[in-house]
Amino acid sequence: MASEESVARSVCVLSRQRIVGETNGSSIYLLSIVxxxxxxxxxxxxxxxxxSVFGRWPFxxxxxxxxxxxxxxxxxxxxFGRLVINPDLRVLLQAAVAVFDVIAARLKLPLRRFGRPASHSIFTPETLREADKRYLAKIARPLADAILCDYASLAPAIAFVGRDDARSAVVMHDLFSAxxxxxxxxxxxxxxxxADLIIAIQAKEAGAVSTRLPHTQVIVAPMALTSVERAQPGDSDQLLFVGSYTAPNIxxxxxxxxxVWPLVREHRPSLRLQVAGAVCRGVSETPDGVSLLGLVDDLRPLYRHAGVVISPLRSGTxxxxxxxxxLSHGKAVIATSATTFGxxxxMQGAVVVADPEMAFAEGVLELAQDERKRLLMGEQGIGLVRRHFSPEACYRGIYEFLSQAKTAAP
Structure with missing residues (x-):
């Protein structure tokens, strides 16, 4: 339980990420910490x-x-309640152009596209404008007994909050330059x-940061989850991929x-693949046996039914x-080395790792036909999550740091 002193403390999350809910990996991670x-x-x-967090959409x-x-x-x-509106008429015009482009593309009209995607406000090293600095001083300052920056690129904002007594931390998410x-x-x-504290999501990146910044405190805080009670071997012929609309997922x-899909279907035509999440928008043609479900409010039935979960990432940090x-759903997972990096x-014993397309296909087929192996892998995954990825194991260090006054720092 929190001490009486820490209950009244206020943490200000500074972000340029479009956080509207648990809609992608980085939002899920930050909200889990919050x-x-x-x-x-x-x-x-x-x-x-x-x-700029609105991008091309006015709400x-x-x-x-x-x-x-x-x-x-x-x-x-x-x-207004859960609705947030950008009153800038230029953004409204950009949204109208974007809608026109989408309609024209779906109708296959031979027209030039007029819109262009907004710049990604998280990763672009845009300089804080004077209006941004004034806003931080006015709005963030009274809220910031402690400061939590969402991504390293927003760490320069710490100075403009103007709270010398506030401890500051950066949630890295990734070490992008690596x-x-x-x-x-x-x-x-x-x-x-x-920042006073750097929060890394896995140990390899934490080690790289500690080597470069030996006088800055670095902690490892992986994503925390609560597991199901028992492994779920699922349907032998059902595969599942879940992902947001990001370049690595697409x-x-x-x-x-x-x-890979043609190889596995050649040897086991009964296999089916369900794809959940906004990543579905990145598929131009849907092969036989594949269902694009789009955004799904409750993933639990999909995980329960799936025999094998795939994570074929080729890049990412x-x-x-x-x-x-x-793993928290007690599933057998086959993944690439890019997925298990760090x-x-x-993950040994809990995840099958394969990179070449033939090896990945063989791994899928082996898991599909071996329910006992899926059950054992699911049990090992649940144990791994409980030992290493409980909220207390992952986030206690962040809480202890932010809940103390800066003068109490060693």
């Missing part, structure tokens, strides 16, 4: 200093899980060095559909949250 902090007596507020609809935040603020936005050549290493580590799914989610030793 829920743990709230359960232990802290108040948590979401503050976004830039309206956001907050899902019920966003009630974990005591308040939700975006510069320039109006909030995997993406276009991300400058010096810049990323300079951002990270601005690349992974299309690789599996074009390279950080801890793959959907991997831990599948937790390879931990």
């Amino acid at each position: 829920k743990y902090l709230v359960a232990n007596g802290l108040q948590v507020h979401y503050v976004c200093p830039s309206p 956001l609809w907050l899902r019920p899980e966003m009630e974990a935040f005591s308040s939700y603020r975006i510069r320039g936005a109006w909030k 995997h993406y050549p276009e991300v400058d290493s010096e810049t990323e580590f300079a951002w990270l060095s601005l 690349e992974a799914l299309n690789w599996f559909l074009t390279k 950080g801890l793959k949250i959907k991997l831990i989610e599948a 937790v390879e030793e931990l």
